[in-house]
Amino acid sequence: MSAQRTIRAIIVDDEELARQILCEYLAAHADIEVVAGCANGFEAVKSITEQKPDLVFLDIQMPKLDGFEVLELVGPGTEVVFVTAYDNYAIRAFEVHAVDYLLKPVSAARFEAALERARERLSGKLPHQPLPAAELAAAARPPSQHVERIPVRDGTRVFIIPVAKLDYAEAQDDYVALVSEGKKHLKQQTISSLEAGLDPSRFMRIHRSYIVNLERVARLEPYGKDSHIAVLTNAAQLPVSKSGYARLRAFLDR
């Protein structure tokens, strides 16, 4: 065990005492270095993207972003141990391939077991397939609910887009461009997984590459011989596919 490389860890919890006890447990392990402690979701995203730790101890209920949203934004590449007082997120935690799920108050023995699993994962003894961003995003959403807000990260900065302020989304390779209040935010997610999370009564896939906020659609205009464009209230023009046209027409004619 002494030959192991140093594991760099970040502790995320909004309560100081909760961070303190994890620090204390970790202090007994020479191979683990705590590189940061974060008190909220924004700080966590910033620290994780900057420090690229091997292991994150992550609370779930926090100010700004919850633990799942943090994970969605930093993407795969970090091993996560959830530490929470709530036992009802365990299934979602394992859907995002968390190393372990610890319940507060955390016993030393249970903590050691989690740490051992993390070591095995990190040294490659336990197989680990990083989750695609889309699945992370899906798991970040409470089951059977539509997303109310979309967190996006630009470098170490985090923006929250409430879905009501999303004008439209455009697929760009592995990313979606989310257009809101005149700004474009890029997010690593497929347009299909974004569509899956949005409320279908408020958003419509009108084209292979476009999802539009139905409230923003001002009118449909013919474009070329037999295709159409949707004109939004902010004058943006989006291409509409054949099947998208049928659906949008039906919605507008309601």
Add this chain to the structure above:
Amino acid sequence: MHPILTHHRRLALYLLAWLPLAALLRYLMAAVGGMSAADSFVLAFPLCLIYAFICLSAYYSCRATPLDRSTISRIVGTHATGALVASGIWIILAKFLAYSLSRTSTFSDIDSNFGPQIALLLDTGVLFYLLSISLYYVLMAVEASREAEARALQASVLAREAELKALKAQVNPHFLFNSLNSISALTSSNPAKAREMCILLGDFLRRTLGLGEKSAIPLEEELSLVHSFLAVEKVRFGARIQMEENIDKEAMGFPIPPLLLQPLVENAVVHGIAHLVEGGWIRLDVNASDGLLSLVVENLFDPDAPPRRKGGVGLANVRQRLAARYGNRAGFEAKADGERFRVAISIPAEKEGRSS
């Protein structure tokens, strides 16, 4: 639903009750109308059977003119008309029956003796009709009082249920787990503080568990429960919780249902302060005036906080308990305004509290 027609037993009893009436009619037909015994017998009994069914319809006019919500003139008018119409129909049917019977050799002179019966039939018809009217009003009153009883029972069951739910929810397990986690952290870094928190937590638990059995406690006691809750939460959240209180001294002695304010303050912490990086204030205003006790809990919250189960099992429970206990004499309003969340409650300020 007709109270007699839809129950076989009741219908049988009802028809049975018409037997003496039929006997009376037969007697009158013979004694007053001068009919022979046999003639009056074959006429009176079928006629009463028919009339029993005609009178069943009186129920609907009783339903349409309830005694407590109709004017006297309307009640008298409706039923007088009803009685005359019913008797009229009855007389016509009686004439028809008498005519049919007179075609047989046994009752050949029944029709010729019918004339003197008309006045008699009119009188008894009106009388029987009015009898059934009073029967229906009695039935309706019995039904209404039974319904009221059921409603009262249901209300008290609901009230009890809401109270029980409140008692079950009185200690939020996550509050307990997080507090224990804090204690666990403090045991090594600050044992004295750990001990203090054990005592604070014990104090809070003892108070909550004790309050569950009471139906009302002085406001002062509820406030001290709130303080003991906040003392524990302040160990966890440190300076993030700022409590401001503005309590009307007059209000201190008024009885309130236990665990009314504490869940609201807990809500303010869990859904408000816990989501604010820098923390924020919770403000408690209590006023007594004009026979009303007004309790307001207001707090800062982050409108952009991560979505979580939309708050308020606590809120819903407080609302239900108020409704069950005070009905429309209590007011409850919860609303978010920008970054502020405000719950305002008003309940009757009654010194002696509720007796049960």
